[in-house]
Amino acid sequence: MDYQNIFVGGQWREPASGKRISVECPANREIIGSCPEATEQDVDAAVNAAMAALAAPEWSATSGEDRASYIDALSAAIKSRTDDLAACAAQEIAAPYGFCKGQVAMARMTLKFYGQLARDYEFEERRQGYFGQVLVRKEPVGVVAAIVPFNGPLFAAMLKIGPALASGSTVVLKVPVETPLFSYVLAECIQEAGLPAGVINILAADRDASEHLVAHPDVAMASITGSVVAGRRVAEICGSQVKRAALELGGKSAAIVCADADLAIVVPELAKASVINSGQACAAQTRILIPRSRYEEYVSALADAYGSMKVGDPSDPETELGPMIHERHFNRVKACINAGVEEGARLVTGGGTPEHLEPGYFVEPTLLADVTxxxxxxxxxxxxxxxxxxxxxxxxxxxxxxxxxxxxLSGSVWTADVEAGIEIGRKIQTGNFTINGFSMDIAAPFGGYKSSGLGRELGEEGLQDYLEFKSINLPAG
Structure with missing residues (x-):
């Protein structure tokens, strides 16, 4: 999987420089492919292509129904390449194949939702105002810089591409340098779907070129899924230019276990929800709050659950957890565990790397008790x-x-009393909350309070950030 070109303006183009990205499989440290690393000149070319597509009648004159047809076609193209996309992710992210296949399914579901929404949504409506009739239009925001993370890049991309296409906007998709190879399969899907040239452009870029993209004067909006630090930088750039920013950032989600919860039911599901994608998930339930009266009981049961999880080869259907994405992150996670123990936490289980997996960046599921x-x-x-x-x-x-x-960002409560769980959910300061489980719904808004972000993805609310609202006041009579 050694790619030579970039996808700009609906075609494969030679990049502006010879800079390359070598992609390492984190499970075994082997190089599995390479692709061009975009420069500022490549960013300019991609934005110019997106601007041209925004103005061209092939896209600008489309109705919601027309755009829905394109979205559906992209969904169908992705479905036809499910195995290729999942296999690519299983190598790039080294997550279990089943998880990777689930990410492809979620991507398709997101497109399906926004395709239907584009058909049903009133992009222009007349309403009776206080002084007469008003024509309210919802128009595309313009060129969108869509920045996605390494841990689920295809699904994260569709969280942005779905509403952007529904709105009539165009996209420059910036994929991560850790996991860029999937985007070449995605580009082929875009071509197969017949989207007008330049509606979606794709670049793999590091920080400098990414900041150039966000700061580009022709980019009307930046949407990022990433860390709080990265989100703050995007917000800073957008704020200085008074352009729109949508931020889906980090989390430190709490799972509240109530005293009436059934341990045998709760522990298997909660253990999975706390280390989903090896903990490389912003909504993972990484703080487990346990009533003091049942504390040691739950700690012991959770330790057993984590200890039984299979960590290893993502191609093995029995594998539940893969590795950290790269060496720097692997070292950081291990350092955080050590820092926790130094602070007074008790290492109950995990914390190491299985000997037979040492070539990879694996960390055993780790439970720290006595944490404050x-x-x-x-x-x-x-x-x-x-x-x-x-x-x-x-x-x-x-x-x-x-x-x-x-x-x-997220949270959950585990209780035998659902009504009590709902009342607890009303009091928790998060954008997403689940009773007796861990979930997010394609048709409902997803996003965070406080430093976890600005704006919402998914649901009808996810379309709002990609629209400009215009009021045309009609003459009396």
Whole structure:
């Protein structure tokens, strides 16, 4: 998988420089492919192509129905390449194949939702105002810089491409240098779907070229899924130019286990939700809040659950957890575990790398007990399979601990009383919350409170950021 060109203006083009990205499989450190690294000149070419497509009648004159047809065609093209996309992700991310195939399915579901929404949505409506009739139009925001992370890049890309296409906007998709190879299959899907040239352009770029993209004067909006640090930088650039920013950032989500919860039911599901994608998921439930009266009981059961999880080769259907994405992140996760122990946390299980997997960047699922919410491990997003077990006194104490965080992306409650769970959910300061599980719904808004982000993805609300609202006041009579 050694690619030589970039996808700009609906065709494969020679990049502006000879800079290359070598892609390493984190499971075994082998180089699995390479592609061009975009420069500022490549960014300019991609933005110019997106601007041209925005103005061309082939795209600008489309109706919601027309755009829905393109979205459906892209979904169908992705479906036809499911195995290729999943296999590519299993090598690039080294996540289990089943997880990677699920990401492709979620990407298609997202497109299906926005295709139907584009058909049903009123992009122009007349309403009766106080002074007469008003024609309210919802127009495309313009060229969108869509920046996606390494941990689920195809699904994250569709969270942005779906509403952007539905709105009539055009896209420059910036894919991560860690996992860029999937985007070449995606580009082939875009061609197969027959999208007008330049509606979607794709570049793999590092920080400097990415900042150039966000700051480009012809980019009307930047949408990023990434870390809080990266999101703040994007917001800073967009704020200085008064352009729109949509930020889906990090999390340090709390799972509240109620005293009435059934341990045998809760532990298997909660263990999975806390280390999904080896903890490389912004919504992973990495703080587990346990009533003091049942604390050791749950800690012991969770330790058994984590200890039984199979860590290893992503191609093995029995594998549940893959490695960290690269050596730098692997070292950071291990350092966070050590820092937690130095702060006073008790290492119950995990923390190491299985000997037979040492060539890869594997970290065993790790449970830290006796954690208090003021410890660094309880406050910072580790983005690895590291879970903090925190004791609480009563449910008000649990809610206070859950909300005592800089971030507010996700959360859950585990209880036999669903109505009580709903009431707890009303009090938790997060954008997404689940009772007795871990979920996000394509038809409902997803995003974060506080430093976890601005704006929402998914649902009808996910379309709003990609629209400009215009009021045309009609003459009396």
């Amino acid at each position: 919410n003021d410890m660094q491990v309880a406050r910072e997003e580790i983005f690895g399979p590291v879970v903090c077990a925190i004791a609480y006194d009563d449910i008000d104490d649990a809610i206070g601990i859950a909300n005592d965080s800089e971030m507010g």
